[in-house]
Amino acid sequence: MKLAISLGDLNGIGLEIALRSHEEIAQWCEPVYCIDPTMLAWGAALLGLDVPQTMQVHPCGDVFDITPGRATKASGKASYHSFLKALGLVQANKADALVTLPIHKEAWHKADVLYKGHTDALSGLLKEDAMMMLGCEKLFVGLFTHHIPLKNVAKQIKKKPLTHFLIRFWESLHVRPIGVLGLNPHAGDGGVIGREERVIAKAIAAANAYAGEEVFMGPLVPDTAFTPRQLEQFSHLVCLYHDQGLAPLKALFFEESINVSLGLSVVRTSVDHGTAYDIAYKNANPSCKSYLNAIQSALVLARKRENFTET
């Protein structure tokens, strides 16, 4: 399998992570790095690292001065070009999936990039609606709603859109069982503490009927959904709002987590951390766990897509 890798902001830690992880990754797949060769050599020299001879490069972007830890117009422009190049390779079937290293939003803004970040750019460029999933092998959490005020969450719990989300989620992953959380304390306690669980139960039933098997289970009691016993049963959970999923996930698996965009015409995974400007080019030997997990998940998802030949 071939993975197109965008290097992210070259003033951040992305390049160091890519260089330090290459030998390991090259044992699993054929990574293609979207970066100008001069910039690659220069960045590696600044880091005191060798450029592995087996590194396959797709040249893109301009040559500019690396200024560690600073959001510049040049770093923003180069990281956007790296992203566009990597995305283009996947769209042209020259790579099986896209893995992104972190960009810096301020640098994109300085470079007049219209989008706020990767997910926003993917939705805009592909004109598709991405589903957000975060986590690691032990636990992936899909989010039905994301960046909306808590007071508006309950209103979004409607049978049709939730059913649609569950079906798309399942079609993207083909795993089972998938747990679906309730909205209220104790999952409503039989209707005593809120009634949204009835709607959730109906959406689960409809999605299972569509799938023709019992894929989804729930509504689960939210405050015990992340205990060791539950995680033995469910490696995938659908959460109804941002903090319901991400607070327990980050409590348990902070360093390992990755970000996955589901429901798009391309497979895309990403690290779940930022450019870490404070430790860039300082020989800090940053954790590569999230990146390695992003690579592995991209391979798993790309293989699934091959098997199920969805488009």
Add this chain to the structure above:
Amino acid sequence: MKLAISLGDLNGIGLEIALRSHEEIAQWCEPVYCIDPTMLAWGAALLGLDVPQTMQVHPCGDVFDITPGRATKASGKASYHSFLKALGLVQANKADALVTLPIHKEAWHKADVLYKGHTDALSGLLKEDAMMMLGCEKLFVGLFTHHIPLKNVAKQIKKKPLTHFLIRFWESLHVRPIGVLGLNPHAGDGGVIGREERVIAKAIAAANAYAGEEVFMGPLVPDTAFTPRQLEQFSHLVCLYHDQGLAPLKALFFEESINVSLGLSVVRTSVDHGTAYDIAYKNANPSCKSYLNAIQSALVLARKRENFTET
């Protein structure tokens, strides 16, 4: 220090936990067990355990047939009497704190007890408003709202009641710093995703002004409030709703957690599990962690109360 211990439902695992933990607890304090001596001897015999000679008993309740794993009128009545006796000892200054082992709600109902559980009974009998705190030494979580539908949470975020809660919370514990979580994703992201964080910030400022020092910090970003780095800084967090606090807490510290009632005229702690009827009197050697932690926290809180001579 003297602790009054109510044995909970004698058809459950409470007695086994008390017997197995007594020697250890007796090294820390003077525990007083509220139980009929015949029942104690009988239960121990059923369990195949000796009754430690140093066990101090305050007789209460009737003699009845122990029927392991069944919620009966007799077990309900006896557990209510044990609770009343233990509470009475603390109110009469014959003990410094109350520690409760689990009762069974159905058994209380069968015995015509008016209350649903311990916390409900404490509020009713003492005519005081209990604050709920759950957790263990590494992390305690105070809940500003408990068993209300999620859609009603945002409405409860008002400056005066939140300030009042924070002040009572601090006066019950005298610890700092205490983190206060935001309500919305990314704590509102500067007002872009909800505005309740302004109210929360004002309540924090008012409570700190009352305390005369910076006790409370926040509003914290909810989804990173439980990461290892944050828990190094905060051992106490105030959460605004049930699952915001309890889902991450139970993900991290399921077996160790206890339940603490704050803001009452008596110090009361409890295990955070139920009667576990399925393993009662089966030589299952249940975990005593939660009970031992409940004992230790009762001692810490009772000592603090002595030092600060609150009433």
